[in-house]
Amino acid sequence: MIDIKKLFGKRVKELRIKKGYTQEKLAELIDVGERNLSKIECGKCFVKAETIAKLLYALDVNSSELFDFSLFQEDLAKKENLKNAIDNDLVDIDLMYRIYRSVKF
Helix, strand or coil, X not given: CCCHHHHHHHHHHHHHHHHCCCHHHHHHHHCCCHHHHHHHHHCCCCCCHHHHHHHXXXXXXXXXXXXXXXXXXXXXXXXXXXXXXXXXXXXXXXXXXXHHHHHCC
């Protein structure tokens, strides 16, 4: 089942960062507390229609851009495929771990 709150929160965060805003700045622009914006971005709460309208204006996007979760759904599918491959011993765990360690920030 897709968690719309998490997808929406990820998308808001992605667009906020793309715009160069801090959480504090975006929270101010949409008239919510910084803590509430953090909860939105983490997918712990959703927003009212009024706040969505403010987000659209502040982030300078249209509604289809704000609700474009396709990249996240592809990521979820990739994660699920990787988990299944690991669970079913279809990949070399040591190799996967070495690759992860080499690219980890």
